[in-house]
Ligand SMILES: CCCCCCCC(=O)CC(=O)SCCNC(=O)CCNC(=O)[C@H](O)C(C)(C)COP(=O)(O)OP(=O)(O)OC[C@H]1O[C@@H](n2cnc3c(N)ncnc32)[C@H](O)[C@@H]1OP(=O)(O)O
């Protein structure tokens with residue numbers, strides 16, 4: 001049964017039972033209405049408690065139903081109205097989560113009791129829709145417009161203690177919320193429920209309300225560039241002000257329908273399920289997430305407490321895993337220690353605000369200079385400078401001090417995992433764990449399997465990622481792995497566009513208007529231009545190793561842009577030096593100003609190389625940069641480095657600021673049409689045969705040839721096609 005009913009003296013307890021998250025699917029709605037109807041009719045029942053089985057109230061509407069006709073059966077809001085109208089008091093007993101439709105259901109109840117560990121929220125905006133079961137109408141009636149907007153637009157999960165302060169929850173308990181709800185239900189039997197029926201209240205206005213909402217719209221347009229759902233949320237809340245509930249509900253429904261027509265909800269829901277799918281990893285050998293048992297990670301070590309190591313150590317401590325943090329000398333250790341302790345203090349403050357004791361949640365970090373102290377840890381994450389020789393030296397030391405079954409991870413952003421693993425006795429226990437900066441905040445983790453990495457090691461690293469609250473994607477070992485590898489052809493196109501007549505701000509604007517958080521030039525300035533320059537110097541693409549007589553704009557017969565090297569030779573490394581593709585107020589400054597110097601250099605460069613200035617249209621800028629990404633994405637699939645388009649999309653959405661409302665780069669390709677992507681790439685490649693990255697990928701051509709199947713079928717198609725390669 002999707003919902004069950006039991007009796008506790010005069011209180012009926014109706015429990016939603018629909019694993020894994022008690023989503024309010026059609027069977028649940030039917031069962032709830034049935035049980036609720038019987039409880040209201042039963043004269044021995046004086047009050048009702050609504051609860052969720054297995055410690056979860058409900059994660060909301062069943063998202064998988066949105067594109068089916070099941071949604072059209074009993075609507076969530078109709079169900080909520082029936083519950084709210086009950087003459088017997090109804091108390092929601094919230095444990096775990098009450099999200100989206102789950103919270104909307106709880107708001108239709110007359111009282112809400114929550115366990116201290118639970119979270120409530122209206123996260124619909126994160127899947128491209130708005131809370132359309134009365135959430136945009138009941139919440140402002142309960143806590144006022146500003147607080148309701150803050151919860152709805154950010155889609156955040158509000159901890160129970162904060163929800164109590166906001167007035168969303170009536171009572172927070174340390175123990176069992178169902179028992180507490182039964183107690184409260186008994187107390188309120190026979191009380192007047194008029195004021196507890198939120199839909200009958202009015203949202204008061206004030207003279208500033210309209211301008212407050214207008215400002216919220218303007219802010220949301222800037223903050224969520226291109227995303228429609230946040231704007232729709234504000235408009236729905238606007239419809240709650242000084243208007244009868246029915247008016248607001250009508251508007252809520254209309255806005256839902258218009259949003260659905262934009263295609264953004266479908267893209268965001270694809271992104272949502274892709275994040276869950278990537279956890280279900282498979283290995284070319286046939287190993288799978290559900291057949292391999294991970295080993296527990298009870299203690300861990302982090303080597304190197306620079307930009308990445310300090311975030312990784314904090315992440316581990318936050319997940320209650322005790323950490324030993326090692327640095328190369330006393331000075332670096334002190335700097336690292338200060339940084340980690342600072343980050344942990346901030347975490348402790350957050351926990352205290354949530355009414356939780358930091359000591360019970362945050363594990364200790366022990367700082368050391370001695371490798372010998374790593375002898376008992378279950379897992380080590382190395383995060384020293386990006387240098388293969390240095391990393392090998394560290395792994396040799398680990399081989400001699402760590403216990404033989406310790407997992408050894410490297411945070412390299414693109415070096416060869418196999419080469420590092422080869423210096424150990426157990427290459428099967430070596431794996432790449434590529435965190436993103438700042439590692440305690442960014443959700444993405446690329447888990448990089450080497451040739452010899454064992455399935456247990458993969459399972460352990462993937463599970464560790466989940467424990468750390470990351471979305472982990474298993475990828476193969478190739479230079480730069482997936483995310484950074486895709487950046488190459490994208491950045492090349494951006495550079496070529498400058499050679500041909502664009503300026504950094506033109507290119508960035510087009511990509512930022514498209515929704516990418518940061519255009520390629522602002523991104524490079526932030527990351528530091530010297531990083532790529534050093535890598536190109538090592539590869540002999542620039543600097544002394546370049547053979548005499550090599551044309552400035554060619555390497556190994558292919559097109560090459562020396563523009564970024566020219567900037568680096570002048571010490572323009574980006575934000576850190578106050579100058580790069582843009583000008584900043586000071587070294588470390590963040591506000592990018594277009595730089596007349598760069599314009600001048602570009603003019604001279606074009607003259608020197610006799611390049612005819614042809615500024616590209618926004619459409620061409622977008623196509624060249626984004627299709628370069630897509631094409632490389634197909635190559636990554638072809639090479640078996642990522643196992644499906646979802647994997648690439650999850651990486652780009654979570655690590656590279658791709659707008660989630662466009663689903664991901666591969667999803668975007670499917671919406672543009674693979675045929676169109678192929679045509680554009682073919683045309684470009686014909687004009688520029690010296691840019692091999694734009695030569696259409698074999699898989700792209702094959703998918704077009706087999707009739708452009710929908711993206712959910714690509715994984716199988718890719719498998720079949722790769723076998724035939
Ligand atoms: C006129 C039009 C009327 C339209 C009415 C619209 C009314 C609305 O207002 C619409 C809504 O409620 S939309 C849903 C809002 N709720 C959410 O966005 C919560 C989504 N879930 C989560 O955040 C996490 O799963 C959660 C925090 C809950 C749990 O996280 P975990 O990390 O523990 O577990 P996951 O791996 O994320 O999830 C476990 C399995 O559950 C599936 N799932 C989660 N939420 C779902 C949901 N709401 N619907 C359907 N399936 C859902 C999830 O996919 C996963 O299953 P598998 O993929 O099979 O592993």
Ligand SMILES: NC(=O)C1=CN([C@@H]2O[C@H](COP(=O)(O)OP(=O)(O)OC[C@H]3O[C@@H](n4cnc5c(N)ncnc54)[C@H](O)[C@@H]3O)[C@@H](O)[C@H]2O)C=CC1
Pocket residue numbers: 303304305306307308309326327328332383384385386387394411412413414434435436437
């Ligand atoms: N900075 C970033 O955004 C990202 C960096 N990475 C990778 O993470 C690794 C670390 O990068 P960052 O943290 O940026 O470097 P960083 O330069 O900020 O920090 C490196 C730290 O390693 C320490 N170290 C060097 N040799 C050591 C040794 N022998 N023993 C112990 N500690 C030693 C240094 O003292 C320094 O504190 C690199 O492999 C990098 O490619 C990966 C993802 C993103």
